[in-house]
Amino acid sequence: xxxxxxxxxxxxxxxxxxxxxxxxxxxxxxxxxxxxxxxxxxxxxxxxxxxxxxxxxxxxxxxxxxxxxxxxxxxxxxxxxxxxxxxxxxxxxxxxxxxxxxx
Numbered sequence: 001x002x003x004x005x006x007x008x009x010x011x012x013x014x015x016x017x018x019x020x021x022x023x024x025x026x027x028x029x030x031x032x033x034x035x036x037x038x039x040x041x042x043x044x045x046x047x048x049x050x051x052x053x054x055x056x057x058x059x060x061x062x063x064x065x066x067x068x069x070x071x072x073x074x075x076x077x078x079x080x081x082x083x084x085x086x087x088x089x090x091x092x093x094x095x096x097x098x099x100x101x102x103x
Contacts, residue, residue, distance in 0.1 A: 001051070001055040001061065001082055002050075002051050003082070004047065005048050005065055006045060006047045007038075007045065007046050008045055009044070009045075010039045010041060010042050011041050011069070012040065012041055013039060013041070013067060013070075014035065014037075014038055014040075014068045014070045015035035015036050015037045015068055016067055016077075017030050017032055017068065017074075018030070018031050018032045018052070018065060018066075019063065019064040019066060020061050020062070020063050022061060024062045024079065024081065028062070028064055031052055031054065035068060036048060038067075038068075058083065061081070061082055062079055062082075063081075063082060064076050064077075064079045065077045065078055
C-alpha cells in the first residue's frame with residue numbers, strides 16, 4: 001500500500017507516524033520504524049509518501065497519520081480506509097480499491 005499525503009504549510013513539524021488497523025476505531029499499531037521527517041516550519045506545500053510493505057492483498061485497512069512537532073506534541077491528522085491489489089510478485093501496489101476519509 002502506498003500512503004501519500006500533502007501539507008499546505010507546516011509549523012514546527014518534526015515529522016509523521018503511520019498507524020494501521022483493521023478497525024476504524026481501535027487497535028491501531030505504528031508501522032513506520034522511524035519518524036518520517038517533516039519540513040519544520042514552512043508556508044510551502046509538501047508531499048509525503050510511505051509504503052506499507054506488510055499489507056496483505058485484498059484486505060481493507062484503516063490508516064492514521066500522526067503529526068509530531070519539535071516539542072513532542074502529537075496529533076492525529078486523519079484516518080483513511082484503503083484497500084490495495086498487490087501485483088503477482090507481491091512487491092508493488094498496482095491499484096486502489098477504496099479511499100474513504102473517515103475523520
